[in-house]
Amino acid sequence: MKLLTLKDLNVEDTLRFSFDGSFSHRSALERELEPFLQGLEAHAGDWMPDVVKGSRQRRYSRDAVVMALKERQDRYGSTVGLHRTTFPAVSLTIDLGLALTPAKIRVWLDVQPVSFFSDQERCQEFVKTVRGWGSMYPAPYAVAHSAADRQLAGFPRFGRDDETCERDGTDTVYDVFWLNVFGPKLVESVGRERMLSTPAHLVEELPNGSVLLVLRPTAADFDSEEARVAQARAHVHLRPDLDFDTVLRTLRERSAALVPVEPRFHPDVAPFLSRLPDEFAISERQRKIAELNAFRPPVPEEWLPVARPSDVANPERVLESYGDLSEGLVAALHTKVPSIMDETAESLTDLDFYFWRENFPERYTRELIDSHTAPALGAYLGDVLVRRLGGTWVPRQKMEESQVRVGKRVWLPFLRARRYMQSCQSLLDYSLTQFFHEAKRYHS
Template sequence: MKVLELSNLEDSLLLTFDGAFDQQAPLERELEPLLGDLERYADGWMPEIVEGKRRRKYSRSAFWKALEEKRHERGASIGLYRTTWPALEMWPRLNCPPLTPKLAILLEVQPLAFFSEAERCRLFVEMVRAWASHYPVTHAAAHSVADRGLAGSPDFGRDEKASQRDGFDKIYEVFWLNVFGPKLVETVGRERMLSTPAHRVEELPNGSVLLVTWPTVADFASQEARLAQARAHAHLRPDLDFDTILRTLHDRSAMLAPVKPRFPPDMAPLLSRVVDRAASYERQRRIAEFNAWQPPEPEEWRPADFALPTDVEDLERAREHYSTLAEHLVALLHSEVPSVFAAKPESLTDADFYFWREEFPKSRLREAIDEHAVPAIGAYLGEVLVRNLGGRWIPRQKLEEAQVLVGNRVWLPFVRARNYMRSRQSLLDYSLTHLYRVAERHAARVGPS
């Protein structure tokens, strides 16, 4: 059964829930409220698939079966998903001794726009309220994934070790929906907590406090919702300046505002894929950066009149050597980048993206890059120029001096490959795609070589 996967291209509603459960009670009885409240309040996003060691259609029996399959001496964790829009990924996790006993829930529904209606948001809040009433929380929060990222959640500027040790031990941020555990409530002051200006503030039977800043979460970045969020945060943290909090929230809204891509035409196919890999909270900033960026004009060429003459005795053997080197790249990439077999311009873009995605200049040994990757990449680039632009190799004994004549220019593919493999940024600045497109334009102006 194929389930929907979450995408970086859309924002989501993310709930994090850290609570406790009664380990002395039978597990089915203890977790029944979790499932009952989920089934009662999941308006249009109810799980359809349960995953343990295999995937099954959701049912109570399938849930218990998956939990049994994944259970071990320190706890258990299973996945719940959907096959139809909206997408859902939900991971309930139980920690048992010697770990600190805990029921942790990570729940993400995409797209965030699904929660534009006040009633759907109210039902979500009721579900979290019911869970928090049954499983005493230290902290729970639901909010935009993108905005949580901009807020620095879950570390909030701390190192990972301190974050894991201390958790949400003070009011670092006020999200759309919040449940503050009794310890955190007492740290702030129960009276202050309960007098917070917000859409909904409710004391739960176990001493926790539920706080919702605004009726709907999908419009969290609106001026009105941000004002409500800032008022609640400043109230709970009187040591912080309200205007500073509000300005920070508006800055985050601006960073999330949609930006229309206007990428350099040669690089648009590659940059679109690079942007799609960015976290949702970074996506618009990356688009704006690439809109303002221009790849440097290729310098790895010289006029045909200044081409170095060949200095090899056997031209055919030299060209066969370049072909063999290019085949090394095909052998390296063929499983991840099947288009390399075609040696087309689009193959260069696919290779550019692969090397960027893998952070190749950083993740591989420099000696291996210089000795093997650079010659293979240079030869492959040269072969694409030859096959698609009617180019002709002018072999040289030194690889970096080898040239491909296209129109009234000779190109230095091995020099390009060396520059290309300097760093991750160099993969964009010296992309194979851009050199090819520039060579293509020049060839079109002057005709065949």
């Protein structure tokens, strides 16, 4: 059974719900959790989790949840995950802070994709779930909204540093999302009458003094013009100090940042660049695709029109040393970049992606890179040209002058590798992928 991981959550947008409630913890754990699990079972419907993951995996049941929590319990509390093995993807984390007074129940829920909540009835059932949880487990603040848009809003810090955020919590209405639960303290700071008169799809006072506010009938259209206008109106109603036009302009900018951008990468580096956007947060991805679309790597200059003759006394021994360098790189990276064993164009792209993702030139010492990594990479790059493009080594006493003859040109793989390893930007400017494709044009 494949469960939703943190990496999977970054594939596309989700409806993300975060909740930090409290309970007395005077009864047995089963009784304290009963309202939570009952609400989940009654209203989750077709996004209901079917797997409980604690110390091991079990099919969902209330007993399985309690058993998993007890297995994972330490003196501070316990955490378990609930997942779904079929569409839609679901990740629900329950974290119990049992050592705190009052005890805490922290919930993080992601349902992917957010478009799953374009159905009004499904959204109504979701609201019923939150209404029950918010009534039974008082929370200072809770939100359900697009994960990408939450990121753009700066949730939960909203531009504050960690210390300020920890000290003040949610001390004002920094934003209004699709679904909001405002705790009694936040309601009183705004004014209960003002809070209850907010222009929104649903505004409801809960038994514990919290207020449940839902902006629109459905969650999926959060970035539409109608939704943004409703969001701005609600926000400036709760925060009269804010300017409507300014708030709306910011919201429209957030919507624009999420509009899909078609990848149009430079063909020589497209195999490499196409992997990069998924490494960024969903909220940043379209901007990054646009940046990479505009990127044009410099034309490779690490070549000569005519080979310089070899000036080494024993070419075989030099080539053997290159082989040792190349094999050393393979030995070091074969578990992290399995395709390195194949010595193909795809192997070079995998290496490009690995070094970029690892932030390699900035993360490791210059001495290590210059004396070990770059020479080994140059030897490996040269071997790929030999093996895949029919190239021939022309060794030189000065390593960076060593060449691989491919067709009518000779290429300088060691020089390319040194330039490549100068910085993280250099990994893009001097990619192994581009170098191979440029050499391939001249191999016949």
